[in-house]
Amino acid sequence: xxxxxxxxxxxxxxxxxxxxxxxxxxxxxxxxxxxxxxxxxxxxxxxxxxxxxxxxxxxxxxxxxxxxxxxxxxxxxxxxxxxxxxxxxxxxxxxxxxxxxxxxxxxxxxxxxxxxxxxxxxxxxxxxxxxxxxxxxxxxxxxxxxxxxxxxxxxxxxxxxxxxxxxxxxxxxxxxxxxxxxxxxxxxxxxxxxxxxxxxxxxxxxxxxxxxxxxxxxxxxxxxxxxxxxxxxxxxxxxxxxxxxxxxxxxxxxxxxxxxxxxxxxxxxxxxxxxxxxxxxxxxxxxxxxxxxxxxxxxxxxxxxxxxxxxxxxxxxxxxxxxxxxxxxxxxxxxxxxxxxxxxxxxxxxxxxxxxxxxxxxxxxxxxxxxxxxxxxxxxxxxxxxxxxxxxxx
Numbered sequence: 001x002x003x004x005x006x007x008x009x010x011x012x013x014x015x016x017x018x019x020x021x022x023x024x025x026x027x028x029x030x031x032x033x034x035x036x037x038x039x040x041x042x043x044x045x046x047x048x049x050x051x052x053x054x055x056x057x058x059x060x061x062x063x064x065x066x067x068x069x070x071x072x073x074x075x076x077x078x079x080x081x082x083x084x085x086x087x088x089x090x091x092x093x094x095x096x097x098x099x100x101x102x103x104x105x106x107x108x109x110x111x112x113x114x115x116x117x118x119x120x121x122x123x124x125x126x127x128x129x130x131x132x133x134x135x136x137x138x139x140x141x142x143x144x145x146x147x148x149x150x151x152x153x154x155x156x157x158x159x160x161x162x163x164x165x166x167x168x169x170x171x172x173x174x175x176x177x178x179x180x181x182x183x184x185x186x187x188x189x190x191x192x193x194x195x196x197x198x199x200x201x202x203x204x205x206x207x208x209x210x211x212x213x214x215x216x217x218x219x220x221x222x223x224x225x226x227x228x229x230x231x232x233x234x235x236x237x238x239x240x241x242x243x244x245x246x247x248x249x250x251x252x253x254x255x256x257x258x259x260x261x262x263x264x265x266x267x268x269x270x271x272x273x274x275x276x277x278x279x280x281x282x283x284x285x286x287x288x289x290x291x292x293x294x295x296x297x298x299x300x301x302x303x304x305x306x307x308x309x310x311x312x313x314x315x316x317x318x319x320x321x322x323x324x325x326x327x328x329x330x331x332x333x334x335x336x337x338x339x340x341x342x343x344x345x346x347x348x349x350x351x352x353x354x355x356x357x358x359x360x361x362x363x364x365x366x367x368x369x370x371x372x373x374x375x376x377x378x379x380x381x382x383x384x385x386x387x388x389x390x391x392x393x394x
Contacts, residue, residue: 011222015215019207026200034196039189046180047146050165057086057097057176061169079172083108086176094154097178102140104132107174111154125150126159139168139175153181221249228256237264 009017064082068075086097087110099107106115120132131149138145144167150159164179221243228241237260243253 010219012212012215012219015211015218016208019204019211022207023200023204026204027197030193030196030200035189035193038192042189042192043185046185047163047165050163050178050180053091053095054097054165054167054176054178057089057178058167058169060085060089061172061174061176065169065171075172091178095178095180096154097176100132100135100175100177101173102136102168102175104136104175106132135164135166135175135177139166143168143170148182151179151181218249221253225249225252225256232260232263237267 061082064078067073067081068078083099086099087108089097096110098109100120101107104120106118106120109115122130123132124130127150129149131147131151134147134149138147144165146163146165148161148163151162152159161182162179163182164177166175166177168175224241224243228239231239239260241253241256243250
């Protein structure tokens with residue numbers, strides 16, 4: 001089975017997945033992050049509490065040591081008084097203190113008095129840990145510190161996990177200690193864990209109900225919108241979408257109704273325009289028929305023009321033939337003209353010679369005229385004009 005991508009899930013399923021995923025994250029976060037952090041913080045608070053109460057018992061020892069110098073009593077007596085006071089101390093109902101030395105030897109244990117004065121070197125818990133030797137080692141190394149081990153609760157024989165804080169009073173070599181049982185602490189943490197989970201489940205259940213209500217309303221509105229859109233797509237514009245909401249789906253419904261109203265108006269305008277276009281189409285058809293007839297007439301005219309063009313072509317060919325003949329005749333005429341030009345040039349030369357002769361004759365005639373005039377007027381006789389340049393015998 002192919003799993004759809006999240007974006008392709010139905011809207012209701014998407015909305016319902018949000019609180020379910022939130023619940024899962026809350027549970028995992030509670031178990032893996034919140035509870036461990038709270039447990040560590042509470043454990044630290046419990047340790048600080050144990051450390052602070054051990055400080056109170058430690059001050060009893062310090063006061064007992066001061067009493068030795070202030071009241072001039074023996075150390076043993078002062079130690080007895082301190083042991084008696086610490087033995088009666090309690091906190092948190094039943095929590096107590098004990099005292100042992102570095103040997104390690106038990107000096108006082110309020111719930112197990114049979115251990116008083118006992119060498120605890122070989123004493124160990126069910127896990128094999130020599131806890132009193134560990135107390136001594138921590139105090140000799142650091143002077144104070146925490147040690148975890150197994151120890152039975154008061155009036156019980158079965159050991160339980162415990163963490164104790166011990167501190168060394170070095171002048172007397174005493175180790176004062178007290179502790180807390182981890183299972184009691186773990187019970188508190190478990191109660192807190194259960195409370196957080198129960199609160200998360202209740203909150204998640206409320207979120208699931210709210211998400212289902214919101215998703216169902218959205219799904220119903222979208223379903224109505226899809227049905228309405230399908231009807232409009234099929235051509236039914238008589239419907240109206242009834243979504244009485246003021247959120248985004250209500251806005252969408254109003255927009256769809258406005259769209260359909262706009263479509264109705266547009267279709268009405270289109271219908272009216274179609275009627276006008278029908279009339280215009282008739283007019284255009286009539287004009288087209290006229291244009292066809294005009295085109296046919298133009299076709300006939302074009303045919304006549306074509307015939308005329310053919311006739312003109314024939315005439316043109318004939319003219320071209322005549323032109324070719326004229327061209328040959330022009331060539332022959334050109335040769336004759338050339339010969340004529342040569343003759344004219346020869347005649348021109350002869351005319352120039354003749355003109356020169358005429359000019360000479362004119363000069364002679366002029367001289368003869370002058371001579372004749374002189375003779376007529378009794379001027380010098382012909383002998384006066386006899387010379388190298390005269391004309392003899394005139």
